[in-house]
Amino acid sequence: MKNPFDLSGQVAVITGSSRGIGRSIAETMAAQGAKVVVSSRKADACEEVAESIRRNKGQAIVIACNISRKEEVEALVQGAVKEWGRIDTLVCNAAVNPYFGPLAGIGDDAFDKIMAANVKSNLWLCNRAIPEMVKSGGGSVVIVSSIAGLRGNAMLGAYGISKAADFGLTRNLAVEWGPKGVRVNCIAPGLVKTDFARALWEDERRLKARLDTTPLRRIGEPDDIGGIAAFLASRAAAFMTGEIIVADGGVTIG
Numbered sequence: 726m727k728n729p730f731d732l733s734g735q736v737a738v739i740t741g742s743s744r745g746i747g748r749s750i751a752e753t754m755a756a757q758g759a760k761v762v763v764s765s766r767k768a769d770a771c772e773e774v775a776e777s778i779r780r781n782k783g784q785a786i787v788i789a790c791n792i793s794r795k796e797e798v799e800a801l802v803q804g805a806v807k808e809w810g811r812i813d814t815l816v817c818n819a820a821v822n823p824y825f826g827p828l829a830g831i832g833d834d835a836f837d838k839i840m841a842a843n844v845k846s847n848l849w850l851c852n853r854a855i856p857e858m859v860k861s862g863g864g865s866v867v868i869v870s871s872i873a874g875l876r877g878n879a880m881l882g883a884y885g886i887s888k889a890a891d892f893g894l895t896r897n898l899a900v901e902w903g904p905k906g907v908r909v910n911c912i913a914p915g916l917v918k919t920d921f922a923r924a925l926w927e928d929e930r931r932l933k934a935r936l937d938t939t940p941l942r943r944i945g946e947p948d949d950i951g952g953i954a955a956f957l958a959s960r961a962a963a964f965m966t967g968e969i970i971v972a973d974g975g976v977t978i979g
Contacts, residue, residue, distance in 0.1 A: 729961035733758030736809045741819030743770035745919035749951030755783030792846035802853040811861045814958040815854040817847040818869040828882040843887035863906025899967030908966040915973025917945035940975030
C-alpha cells in the first residue's frame with residue numbers, strides 16, 4: 726500500500742509562506758515530496774525559506790506576490806504553471822489585520838483592506854488556480870482561516886468577519902468544484918506563536934488568561950498547523966471537502 730500522506734509529484738503554491746504558519750506548511754509539504762512555490766510580498770524573505778528546503782533535499786522556487794493585487798495573483802499562478810507545468814495544491818494562507826479595536830471605530834479603508842486581502846484575494850487565487858488543477862484531473866485547496874471566525878471578539882471583529890467569510894467561501898467552492906475533482910477545505914487555528922499574532926501572546930496577562938481556558942494549556946506552534954495542511958493535500962483526505970478543521974488546543978470547547 727502506498728503511503729497515503731506522500732505528496733510526491735504534487736506542485737503546491739503557498740501564499741504567505743516566508744514565515745510562521747505558511748513557512749511550516751511549505752517545509753512540511755516539501756518534506757513529503759511536493760514541489761513548492763514559496764510566496765509572499767518580499768522575494769528575499771521567501772528565498773531564505775526556499776534555500777532551506779533545498780538544503781533538506783526538497784524542491785522549491787520563489788514567486789513574490791502581493792495578494793491584494795490581481796495582476797500579481799495572476800502572475801503567481803502563471804509562474805507556477807510555467808515552471809512545473811501544473812498546480813495540484815493551493816494554500817491560501819496570507820492575511821492582514823491592520824486594525825485592532827471595536828467595530829464602532831473602524832474606518833472604511835481598514836475594513837475594505839481586511840476584506841479584500843483575507844477574502845477577495847482568496848477568491849482570485851482559487852478562480853485562477855483551480856482551473857489549472859482541473860486540467861490535471863483534480864486537486865486540493867486549503868484556506869487558512871481562524872477561530873476568530875467562530876467566536877465574537879470585542880477587538881478583532883473585522884478580522885473575525887473576514888475569517889468567517891472564508892468558511893463560506895470554502896463551502897461554496899467545494900460544492901462548485903467537487904464534480905471536477907477539486908477538494909476545498911479550511912483550517913481554523915487558534916492562537917499560534919507567530920509574528921502576526923505577537924501582540925496576543927507577548928502580553929503575559931492575556932496569554933495567562935488564554936492558557937487557563939485552553940485544555941492543552943499551551944498556544945500553538947506553526948508546525949501544529951503545517952501537518953494539517955499537508956494532510957488535507959494528501960490522498961489521506963481524499964474524501965474530505967468543504968470542511969473546517971479547528972486546531973486550537975481545545976480553547977473553543979474548553
